[in-house]
């Protein structure tokens with residue numbers, strides 16, 4: 001039986017799901033602490049360079065791959081050239097690994113939305129988040145106990161996500177985005193306005209906006225910027241290939257891409273303004289230097305924000321609910337986009353019905369995600385997130401460029417494909433960025449980093465931890481990708497492909 005592909009109802013539906021995928025925890029939870037960890041304003045220049053020369057060009061490349069080859073990532077790469085099917089699977093497995101902890105953070109957000117009511121986190125928000133809520137264990141390898149307070153919301157989220165995923169893409173995912181995205185945008189705007197009008201906000205904004213040119217020499221800042229841009233735009237995880245494969249034949253690509261990318265960057269920046277404004281306010285109320293109020297790292301949203309909300313001049317519960325509610329909504333629309341690549345790929349290759357594929361993907365992911373609900377979970381999550389997003393993602397992007405631009409030489413055809421269906425003409429700049437600028441930058445950064453510290457010293461975690469979990473996640477996804485690519489195709493997609501080519505007269 002040949003698979004009938006799901007299809008978005010309209011072009012606007014596609015833009016919505018693409019925006020919903022892009023705007024996520026990356027914008028609200030990850031961006032502010034990444035900016036902070038990388039020297040504040042220093043981050044802005046690498047970020048915009050990465051966005052314009054790599055993020056947007058590769059986003060368009062993924063759109064064109066999915067749209068031209070009408071397949072999940074593995075099928076699209078296979079239609080590009082049999083040799084590259086593994087890359088599609090690698091990206092699928094990366095998004096699968098990521099969703100297993102992404103859901104956890106949505107679970108935290110949901111819990112904290114609830115704790116906002118009556119600011120139940122109390123005065124010592126640090127002790128509350130790491131202690132009573134997460135029950136963090138005392139050392140890296142100490143698993144700690146199972147945290148029911150974390151597990152419960154996580155299971156709730158899984159139940160909801162499963163319900164959405166079971167329906168056809170335009171019924172489940174598209175409808176979810178149609179409902180949640182507009183609400184989310186209103187919420188984010190209110191948060192930002194409140195954040196930047198707080199007393200002391202300007203000090204916080206200065207930290208975000210004052211560029212520090214010396215940091216431009218630090219390749220780690222550049223790696224973090226590229227990682228953040230790709231993560232935030234959902235580039236390099238097979239998501240956009242999959243989503244674009246659900247588009248009708250002659251739908252505009254470039255314009256949709258610009259809308260999705262720019263609105264994502266806009267909301268990222270907006271959220272950052274709100275967050276840093278609020279940090280400035282906190283510095284003022286606690287009488288501390290702004291550098292001191294930020295406990296950097298992934299606790300920022302869950303430790304510092306509750307603290308800020310505690311001291312709010314009014315409507316504390318409301319703003320807590322708004323902030324953590326927006327994190328939850330933003331996370332949900334992205335989580336489904338991390339699951340869909342796997343669902344779509346399994347269906348294509350093994351000729352499964354949607355329900356079966358969803359059962360497998362959600363079932364396995366849910367079981368794996370339980371690992372992160374133990375006391376040691378947050379450190380595991382931190383390491384896996386860092387290594388997959390910095391290295392898996394960037395090496396994956398390099399492979400993608402090699403596949404399309406250097407080995408199969410399809411970049412010209414991709415460009416004509418985009419231009420044939422799109423309103424906005426994509427010029428030579430696009431090819432130059434994809435073929436030369438981005439790979440040179442990525443190679444340079446990665447080689448520098450590999451030479452310097454072999455990437456072992458992340459956050460002072462034990463080397464063995466970084467090796468097993470960090471590099472482990474990297475190589476496991478890669479290996480699983482290579483192995484799955486070697487398995488036999490059950491579905492008749494190859495025949496379909498032939499027919500398609502015949503019809504097009506190619």
Ligand code: PHE
Nearest residue numbers: 022024025026231232234237
């Ligand atoms: N872009 C999402 C975010 O900002 C995360 C994501 C990455 C979603 C990759 C899908 C694919 O949170």
